[in-house]
Amino acid sequence: MEDEAKRPSLYGARLWRQVRHELLNFPIGLAGFVATVVLVSVGLGLAVTVLGLPLLAFGLSSARQFGRLARARARADLGSSVGEPPPLAPRRAGLTGRVVAALSDGLSWRSVLYCVVMLPWGVVSFALTLVLLIVGWPALPWAMRALAMADRLLVEGLVGPGALAERVRELEDDRGAVVDTAAADLRRIERDLHDGAQARLVALAMDLGLAKEKLTEDPEAAAQMVDAAHGEVKLALQELRDLARGIHPAVLTDRGLDAALSSVAARCTLPGGVRVRVELGGERPDSAVEGIAYFTVSELLTNASKHSGARSASVDVWRQDDRLMLAVEDDGRGGAVVRPGGGLAGLAERAESVDGVFVVDSPAGGPTTVAVELPWRTRAGRQG
Secondary structure (H helix, E strand, O other): OHHHHHOOOOOOHHHHHHHHHHHHHHHHHHHHHHHHHHHHHHHHHOOOOOOHHHHHHHHHHHHHHHHHHHHHHHHHHOOOOOOOOOOOOOOOOOHHHHHHHHHOOHHHHHHHHHHHHHHHHHHHHHHHHHHHHHHOHHHHHHHHHHHHHHHHHHHHHHHOOOHHHHHHHHHHHHHHHHHHHHHHHHHHHHHHHHHHHHHHHHHHHHHHHHHHHHOOOOHHHHHHHHHHHHHHHHHHHHHHHHHHHHHOOHHHHHHOHHHHHHHHHHHOOOOOOEEEEEEOOOOOEOHHHHHHHHHHHHHHHHHHHHHHOOOOEEEEEEEEOOEEEEEEEEOOOOOOOOOOOOHHHHHHHHHHOOOOEEEEEOOOOOOEEEEEEEEOOEOOOOOO
16 A cells, blocks of 8 residues: 555656647747747748848757757656757857857757757647547557657757767866876875875985084984985885885786785785685786786775774785776775765766776675676786
8 A cells, every 4th residue: 555655656746747848849849840840941042142042050059959858858848868969069259150150060960950850749649639639648658658769769869968078078077087086196296295205305304404514512312313224215115115005006907806905905904805806818918907906905994994893804806808907805993985075986987087897786784785887908918
């Protein structure tokens, strides 16, 4: 009974939005057909004159606006997730640039086709909806569902953004994520140098200067100061090694993921340790993907050590066809989620920047499993 109460009604708000959409198809389709056909036909007929091409470009732009209206209606009434294409971007300023941009825009021509198709389709959908409202009431929900599906296909197929435009938008988003990540890494390196090794080296230079002054007056004190400075040099070198490892560890470059991840696991502070299994068949992915895999696992193990309350963890890395697969699991308390601006969100953005996938499964009480898919591109000229 409770499930039936939660089930949406066949005659609920969704149905009436679909009915509204189908009834408006005819007047909107008629307006789009008349405006587009008249402007485009006259523009094509006068193409040999100075007025023809600007008029044709205006007709194409008008069709584009009808396409924009169609996308908005589909999102509001039909539950479509169709996105907005990028606006026209003339390469040259002035009327000539706008005309050339309109005439060479594929979406504008597809919008013209949509306006032409919408007149007969609008007549059919309007008439069928009206008849069903009057005499076909029991079949109305299923008929509206079928008509709505056809409308969504028309909108998404003809006036939705093309695959190339979507790919360009994704690449722009990925580029922004990569730039932000690189900027954050540079700020972290600068902060670590300033607060760590640089400050220690400045103090070392001052200590050596004092030791030089005491060398003739108090050799024993100078020797003690030089000995302390020697210890400071060791600490500064260790900090620089740690900083270099954070940028790109030498073991990853020289020996690959297996050795690099084993090194990360050995430094992990989980009481039960970390099990690492890497099965890549003797091949290595390219350096960018390899670096992302390394830093993703390293950050996930650091989070498990600091925040999860876990005792042990496991890391599995393998190749599946043209994908590099990662799975990091810990037995902590769970509850990890990808929050905007959080560490997991940064790892997700880094994976998505190379068309990867980042999935977190962390129920309350644990365990937490993070699965990552990265594209496999074999390193050119190198194996093993």
